[in-house]
Amino acid sequence: MASKRAIEPAWQALYDTAASQEGLFTTRQAAAAGYSAPLLAHHQKAGRLARVRRSIYRLTHFPPGEHEELVAAWLWADAAGVFSHQTALSLHALSDVLPAQIHLTLPTNWQARRLRVPKGLTLHFADVPSRQRAWAGPVPVTAVLCTLMDCAESGITPDLLRQAAQQALSRGLVAKSELKHIGRTLKPYGGLEP
Numbered sequence: 588m589a590s591k592r593a594i595e596p597a598w599q600a601l602y603d604t605a606a607s608q609e610g611l612f613t614t615r616q617a618a619a620a621g622y623s624a625p626l627l628a629h630h631q632k633a634g635r636l637a638r639v640r641r642s643i644y645r646l647t648h649f650p651p652g653e654h655e656e657l658v659a660a661w662l663w664a665d666a667a668g669v670f671s672h673q674t675a676l677s678l679h680a681l682s683d684v685l686p687a688q689i690h691l692t693l694p695t696n697w698q699a700r701r702l703r704v705p706k707g708l709t710l711h712f713a714d715v716p717s718r719q720r721a722w723a724g725p726v727p728v729t730a731v732l733c734t735l736m737d738c739a740e741s742g743i744t745p746d747l748l749r750q751a752a753q754q755a756l757s758r759g760l761v762a763k764s765e766l767k768h769i770g771r772t773l774k775p776y777g778g779l780e781p
Contacts, residue, residue: 594621610649682751745776
């Protein structure tokens with residue numbers, strides 16, 4: 588009968604994981620690097636780690652990242668979600684939108700879960716295929732066209748939607764033919780081009 592051997596803690600493995608996630612990691616990722624809950628508590632007391640939220644920690648000496656709040660939300664969702672709607676507009680630098688909430692789209696099979704959603708996080712449920720995804724630094728985000736469609740369907744103000752669509756067109760991120768639905772949505776407000 589083989590005995591279960593504990594994994595020797597590997598600081599470099601933990602650091603490498605955290606480095607790709609703006610200094611953050613989950614308890615599951617820590618366990619894969621050999622860090623038990625008591626060992627994490629020991630490093631937290633020593634000031635090497637800080638608890639961000641339940642099951643998510645931060646290396647204290649790691650420089651703060653631009654998307655740290657988004658990474659924490661993504662890790663909360665087991666890295667299963669993709670940032671969408673107004674959050675995606677902001678990540679793509681389209682329009683002057685300043686989202687008050689973080690918008691995260693999770694797979695539809697998450698709808699059946701009982702979730703304790705962190706404050707400031709708005710969830711959407713859809714199965715977003717890989718071709719409709721992009722990356723903004725360390726986090727996944729809906730592709731530009733998918734983002735515009737989500738925003739059109741969620742009732743973003745016509746001015747912000749028009750601005751985002753026009754910026755996407757001028758930057759060559761979408762073709763005008765791809766924006767027929769956006770044009771129909773904006774028709775009562777003067778169309779795509781005012």
